[in-house]
Amino acid sequence: MSTNSAKALFEPFRSAKLSLDNRIVMAPMTRGFSPGGVPSEDVAAYYKRRAENGVGLIVTEGTLINHPAAGASTRWPHFYGANALNGWSGVVNAVHGAGGKIMPQLWHLGITRKPGTGTNPDAPSVGPSGLNLAGEQVxxxxxxxxxxxxxxxxxxxxxxxxxxxxxxxxxHGAHGYLIDQFFWGVTNTRTDRFGGGLVKRTRFAAEVVEACRRAVGPDFPIMLRFSQWKDGAYDARLAKDADELALFLQPLTDAGVDVFHCSTRRFWEPAFDDGVDLNLAAWTKKLTGKPTITVGSVGLDLEFTRFFKEKKGAGITGIEELLERLDRGEFDLVAIGRALLGDPAWAAKIKEGRESELRPFTPEATQTLY
Structure with missing residues (x-):
């Protein structure tokens, strides 16, 4: 791949509330290197390396909101308490010092949290209806x-x-976690204003967005990550077609979402079986007019769920199709996950035409802060 062929990836991005030097986003990935919930200098250096190497926007690993049942590990970072917030201040300063931009991903596991885990093991796990992803009352x-x-x-x-x-x-409104549990009919059978049909099930997320907007003012960007699939339920669907997707997205757009991060396992797959070759990010942009982020096995020859099932890494593959779609304006930004996890210089190598130097993803990359 020549430097020119990757040009679309390195065009500046400008929207009403967000300006980035390029279209590359570091996808959020759970790391578990924050004992006691406090991100250390090692965590700051880990994110700084990506910023130094030209990532336009870093979205942190999931950070736990201030709720006793938010997380399942004492090594996942908190986004509350003086020590944790001081740690995050160091992360922000490190990334900004390297010329990068960064957003925290705010996270609550909901009912998928295993009971007896996390910082508060005695706290019961919570969900909209007390139903797990299999629809069982737990x-x-x-x-x-x-x-x-x-x-x-x-x-x-x-x-x-x-x-x-x-x-x-x-x-974080994807993958079967708390916000997504409100979205999905299997886990949300409420009959009050937070439940009902597809549109009514967006009420919790919309109120979260509205409350966040009141807290940060009109000009601070709010992104929402959502997905059709759930952890262990990869064929799940919030919307069966584009018409339902439009109904789902409208109240979230009205509530104040500025950017939609559309999580898929394989970015190249069409969102629906309708003969239209648009992925979830492309449909979301078309329906809302909002900027969107695509994601899903970018730069890898093996999609991520097989890494764990087959206990193997992934080789490197070209991103020509991704670049063509980006150049056509189907979506605005591209989130890179595991390819960037094992190679902090991924963006710089792509920009400079040094694909031969890219590191393949290996399972060991999940166990260290490269």
Missing amino acids: GEPLTEAEIADLIAAYAQAAADAKRLGFDGIEL
Whole structure:
């Protein structure tokens, strides 16, 4: 691949609230290198290396909002408490010092959290209806007062992100975690205003976005990551076609989402069986007019779920199709996950035509902070 052929990836991005030097986003990936929930200088250096090597926007690993059942590991970073927030301040300063931009991903596992885990093992796991991803009753439905507390926790995290100097926030509304559990009919059977049909099931997320907007003001970017698939339910669908997707996206757009991060396992796959060759990010941009991020096995010859099933790494593959789609304007930004996990210089090597120097992804990359 020549430098010229990758030109679309290195065009500046400009929207009403976000300006980036290029179209490359570091995808959020759980790392587990923050004992006690506090990100260390090693974590700051890890993100700084990506910024130094030309990543336009870094989205951090999932960071836990201030709720006792948010996470399942004592090594996942918190986004609350003086020590953790001081650690994140160091991360922001390191990334900005390298000329990069960074947003925290705000996260709550919801009912998928294994009971007895995390910082507060005695806290019960929570979900909209107490149903797990198989639709089995494993807990009590959240009360409206508990939902209000969760919304307030997201808003407080957003306010702290702005105060610390982050360049925006991303809300994790994908993969069967808490916000997504409200979206999905299997896990949300509520009959109050937070449940019902597809549109009504967006109410929780919309109120989270609205609360975050009030906390950060009109000009601070809010991104939302969503997916059709769930962890272990890869054929799940929130929307069966483009018409349903439009209904789903409208209240989220109205609530104030600025950028949609459209999580798929393989970026090249069409979103629907309708004969239209548009992926989820392309359809979302077409339907909302908002900027979108595509993601899914970019630069790798093996999609990510097989890494764990087959306990193997992935080789390097070309990104010509990705570049063609980006050049056509199907989506605006490209999130790179595991290819960037094992090779902090991925962006620089692509820009400079040094593909022969790219490092393949190996399982060991998940065990260290390259």
